[in-house]
Amino acid sequence: xxxxxxxxxxxxxxxxxxxxxxxxxxxxxxxxxxxxxxxxxxxxxxxxxxxxxxxxxxxxxxxxxxxxxxxxxxxxxxxxxxxxxxxxxxxxxxxxxxxxxxxxxxxxxxxxxxxxxxxxxxxxxxxxxxxxxxxxxxxxxxxxxxxxxxxxxxxxxxxxxxxxxxxxxxxxxxxxxxxxxxxxxxxxxxxxxxxxxxxxxxxxxxxxxxxxxxxxxxxxxxxxxxxxxxxxxxxxxxxxxxxxxxxxxxxxxxxxxxxxxxxxxxxxxxxxxxxxxxxxxxxxxxxxxxxxxxxxxxxxxxxxxxxxxxxxxxxxxxxxxxxxxxxxxxxxxxxxxxxxxxxxxxxxxxxxxxxxxxxxxxxxxxxxxxxxxxxxxxxxxxxxxxxxxxxxxxxxxxxxxxxxxxxxxxxxxxxxxxxxxxxxxxxxxxxxxxxxxxxxxxxxxxxxxxxxxxxxxxxxxxxxxxxxxxxxxxxxxxxxxxxxxxxxxxxxxxxxxxxxxxxxxxxxxxxxxxxxxxxxxxxxxxxxxxxxxxxxxxxxxxxxxxxxxxxxxxxxxxxxxxxxxxxxxxxxxxxxxxxxxxxxxxxxxxxxxxxxxxxxxxxxxxxxxxxxxxxxxxxxxxxxxxxxxxxxxxxxxxxxxxxxxxxxxxxxxxxxxxxxxxxxxxxxxxxxxxxxxxxxxxxxxxxxxxxxxxx
Numbered sequence: 001x002x003x004x005x006x007x008x009x010x011x012x013x014x015x016x017x018x019x020x021x022x023x024x025x026x027x028x029x030x031x032x033x034x035x036x037x038x039x040x041x042x043x044x045x046x047x048x049x050x051x052x053x054x055x056x057x058x059x060x061x062x063x064x065x066x067x068x069x070x071x072x073x074x075x076x077x078x079x080x081x082x083x084x085x086x087x088x089x090x091x092x093x094x095x096x097x098x099x100x101x102x103x104x105x106x107x108x109x110x111x112x113x114x115x116x117x118x119x120x121x122x123x124x125x126x127x128x129x130x131x132x133x134x135x136x137x138x139x140x141x142x143x144x145x146x147x148x149x150x151x152x153x154x155x156x157x158x159x160x161x162x163x164x165x166x167x168x169x170x171x172x173x174x175x176x177x178x179x180x181x182x183x184x185x186x187x188x189x190x191x192x193x194x195x196x197x198x199x200x201x202x203x204x205x206x207x208x209x210x211x212x213x214x215x216x217x218x219x220x221x222x223x224x225x226x227x228x229x230x231x232x233x234x235x236x237x238x239x240x241x242x243x244x245x246x247x248x249x250x251x252x253x254x255x256x257x258x259x260x261x262x263x264x265x266x267x268x269x270x271x272x273x274x275x276x277x278x279x280x281x282x283x284x285x286x287x288x289x290x291x292x293x294x295x296x297x298x299x300x301x302x303x304x305x306x307x308x309x310x311x312x313x314x315x316x317x318x319x320x321x322x323x324x325x326x327x328x329x330x331x332x333x334x335x336x337x338x339x340x341x342x343x344x345x346x347x348x349x350x351x352x353x354x355x356x357x358x359x360x361x362x363x364x365x366x367x368x369x370x371x372x373x374x375x376x377x378x379x380x381x382x383x384x385x386x387x388x389x390x391x392x393x394x395x396x397x398x399x400x401x402x403x404x405x406x407x408x409x410x411x412x413x414x415x416x417x418x419x420x421x422x423x424x425x426x427x428x429x430x431x432x433x434x435x436x437x438x439x440x441x442x443x444x445x446x447x448x449x450x451x452x453x454x455x456x457x458x459x460x461x462x463x464x465x466x467x468x469x470x471x472x473x474x475x476x477x478x479x480x481x482x483x484x485x486x487x488x489x490x491x492x493x494x495x496x497x498x499x500x501x502x503x504x505x506x507x508x509x510x511x512x513x514x515x516x517x518x519x520x521x522x523x524x525x526x527x528x529x530x531x532x533x534x535x536x537x538x539x540x541x542x543x544x545x546x547x548x549x550x551x552x553x554x555x556x557x558x559x560x561x562x563x564x565x566x567x568x569x570x571x572x573x574x575x576x577x578x579x580x581x582x583x584x585x586x587x588x589x590x591x592x593x594x595x596x597x598x599x600x601x602x603x604x605x606x607x608x609x610x611x612x613x614x615x616x617x618x619x620x621x622x623x624x625x626x627x628x629x630x631x632x633x634x635x636x637x638x639x640x641x642x643x644x645x646x647x648x649x650x651x652x653x654x655x656x657x658x659x660x661x662x663x664x665x666x667x668x669x670x671x672x673x674x675x676x677x678x679x680x681x682x683x684x685x686x687x688x689x690x691x692x693x694x695x
Contacts, residue, residue, distance in 0.1 A: 118163050125170040130178075130192040136167045137203065140219075147213035154215045161216055171196070172224065180231045182276055190279055198281055200224045229289055236293040239264050240301065254305060254314040258321050261301065265294045266330045273339050287339045295345040298326075302348045306357065312364040319357050319419045322348045358423055362416070366430045369412040373438045376404040381445050387456040390465035397465035397549045401442075402472035409435055410480060432481065436491045439473070443494035450505050460506060461549070467502040468551050470495040499554070503561050510543045511565055521573040529593045536566070537604050544608060552609075560612040563605035567615050568691055570597065574622065575655035575694050582661035584629055590659070591627035594619055614686060617644055626659055631667040635674045642675055647690040650675050655694045 116124070116135060124132040143160050146152050152160070178185045178193040185193070204221035212218045244260040251259075272290045280286040306318065326348055331340055347354065380401045390397045409431050417424030446466055453459055474492055477483070483491070517539065520532040540562060547558055574594075581587045598619035605612070621641045628634045642648050650672050657668050 118167065121167055122170065125167060125174055128174055130171075130174060130189070130196055133171055133175075133192075133196045133199065136164065136171055137199065139164050139167070143216070144210075144213070147216050157213075157215050161219075165219060168219075168222070172222075172227070175224070176227060176231055179228050180235060182279075183271065187279060194279070194281060194284070197224045197228060198283070201283075225284070228284075229293075232289050233293040233296070236290070236297045239268060240294065240297050252311065252314055252317075254310070255317050257301075257305075258317055261298055262321060262325060262330060265298060266333060266336070269294065269330075269339075270333075270335045273335060277339075288343050291340055291343055291345065295348075299346075299348045303350075303353070306349060306353055310360075312361075312368070315357055315361050315364065316415060316419075319354070319361055319423075322354065323420045323423075324418060358419075358426075361419070361423070362427055362430065365412050365415060365427060366434060369408055369431055370434050370438075372408045373405050373434065374441070376401060376408065377438065377442055377445060381449065384449050384453065384456075384462045387453075387458050389458045390461055392549070395549065396468055396551050397461055399465045399469050402469050402476060405435070405438060405473075406476040406480065428481070432483070432491070435477075436494075439491065439494040443498045446498050447501060450501060460546070463502045463505055464547070464549050467499050467554055470499045471551055471553060499557075503558055506547065506558070507561060507565070510540065510562075513539055513543075514565070514569065518569045518573055521570070522576050522578050525579050526590060526593050529597055533597050533600055537600065540566075540604070541608075556609040556611055559605060559608050559610040563601070563610040563612045563615055564688070566601050566605065567618050568688065570601070570619060571622070571652075571689075572692055574659070575652065575692065577655055577658045579659060580661040581659055584662070587626050587629075587660060587662075591623040594623035594626070598623070615688070618688060622656060625656055629662075631663070631671060635671050638671055638674050639677070645688050647687055648675075649689060649694075651694040652689050652692065 115138070116132075118139070121132050121135055121139075125136075139160075143157065143164055146160075147157050175193045175196045178189060179197070182190055200222055201224065204223065207220035240261045242260070242264070244256050269287070269291055272287055276286050276290075302318065302322065310318065330336065331345065349357075380399065390399055392398060412431055413424060413428055416427040450463070456462075473495055477488065477492065514536055517532060517536045520535075521529060524532070544559075547555055550558060579590075581590060601619070602616055621637065621644065625634055625637050625641065628637060638653060653672055653675060654668075657663060657671065663671075
């Protein structure tokens with residue numbers, strides 16, 4: 001399996017992605033007041049209302065005192081109010097919940113002095129003191145009470161609500177600012193911000209069942225939890241859209257983007273699991289929220305990218321990320337798998353788009369494999385034409401062509417399997433078709449070389465190297481792919497033809513040298529058969545070292561071809577009808593010569609590696625037909641011979657019987673008719689008599 005970490009480490013010049021959510025970028029922007037509906041109509045007025053004003057009346061009884069007295073009360077009042085958020089909390093191992101006592105708002109803290117003024121709260125919030133949140137909530141509740149009891153005029157109520165909402169704007173921006181970059185905040189400050197959001201969610205639910213006085217504008221639900229989720233989505237977009245530090249050499253821009261987004265998402269989510277989950281209340285679903293936000297933006301980016309015409313490399317990497325690296329190395333990574341089990345994030349691309357990209361990838365890859373194989377064959381044939389000698393490996397001529405071709409095919413298959421095993425299965429069949437076509441082209445190219453390059457110095461050496469290639473191809477195909485035997489044989493048929501043509505060419509000069517020697521059998525009427533055969537065997541033995549660079553299995557196979565040639569040529573000499581023996585003694589003497597010669601041929605060929613044992617009975621059985629004198633006995637022997645060599649025809653039989661000059665014509669006809677009997681024997685898989693022409 002191709003691991004994402006390979007791409008993380010192997011990308012030259014890739015900047016490491018921080019493993020935290022200390023999101024760099026522009027300063028925190030305050031959320032537009034239009035995001036909270038009731039605040040839109042009063043935010044502008046609030047900035048003035050937060051300044052002390054006699055016209056607005058007293059917010060608290062203490063506001064009528066002198067300015068100096070206010071400063072003294074501010075310090076004492078805020079100090080007491082801030083203690084509300086720090087007293088009485090217990091540390092818990094598990095995530096806190098909105099229902100836990102420490103995150104629920106209390107009815108009212110015990111204060112030793114008067115509560116702070118609106119201006120004091122404004123200053124506290126601007127300085128980031130989130131403890132002021134409770135007092136803002138207290139102001140909101142008191143406003144509701146005053147509106148319900150008509151203790152103030154409508155004008156005063158509206159002005160007071162404007163002040164409260166302005167304070168909430170400050171508080172919201174402070175809280176969301178902390179939660180937007182949670183790992184930059186101290187744990188205690190983060191807990192305060194989370195407690196404020198939890199408090200506001202509870203207050204939203206409380207307000208849902210209560211009525212709002214007609215004079216006041218409805219400001220709940222404030223939905224701060226949703227605002228936090230929205231900010232997480234913005235952070236995910238910022239993080240994933242951040243530009244990587246340059247495009248490393250050898251990588252496309254899209255590749256670099258895939259890598260950046262994947263690394264960023266993985267490391268950020270791991271930071272969320274390890275550092276944020278223990279601090280966030282369970283109701284925040286912090287891991288789910290971040291995962292869904294990152295996934296949504298990642299998917300949106302890839303969907304946009306997929307709409308463009310991608311280069312081959314980018315198409316491959318897009319599929320690799322969507323179908324392999326993202327689900328396996330990110331979502332199913334050791335640190336995230338358990339945390340993301342309950343989230344159905346789905347695929348980064350819709351199924352239809354994936355199928356289209358798969359089709360494009362398969363077409364591209366098959367075309368590339370075909371071109372690479374063709375190029376490899378062209379380079380190999382150019383070496384033959386330049387008369388370059390083949391390499392020698394372990395005493396045998398060797399070519400890199402099979403290695404190159406099989407490697408090209410396997411690389412294409414591996415790329416597909418890296419995407420998914422299913423894509424690997426699809427491309428496997430397509431590549432095997434192309435491999436079969438390449439082997440046919442290989443055979444044609446080799447035949448052209450045999451025909452046009454006979455005068456080259458390394459002609460025979462390159463023929464041997466190419467014959468050796470046949471074993472390398474067969475072995476590799478059998479090992480790498482489980483193919484039914486019939487299909488395998490069909491695919492490798494061109495190699496069978498290539499080898500046969502190579503053998504014919506290698507043996508052509510030897511067989512030419514043997515032809516005049518075989519003629520001596522008939523020229524001397526077998527009088528010097530022992531000497532003639534000895535000369536033949538000697539000639540063959542001298543030439544055999546020429547084939548030592550063939551691999552062992554092919555040396556055996558070539559020796560089998562020599563064995564077949566010797567037997568075939570011997571039978572041809574017997575079938576020339578130039579010798580008619582009328583007496584039994586003459587026929588028996590010839591039979592003894594044939595048996596002796598057959599034994600010499602068999603011993604020599606077997607000793608030099610021939611496995612063609614099926615030829616061992618060809619000459620001795622003919623000698624027996626010549627030796628026998630009883631017509632019925634001859635019939636039995638002919639019938640047996642026809643089962644051993646199904647291509648033994650009446651013409652061949654006539655040529656042998658012509659030697660027996662003492663047979664009556666009726667006996668000859670009777671013996672010939674034996675071959676008309678259907679013995680049920682199929683056509684021979686190995687020809688012998690079909691290679692022998694008789695007149």
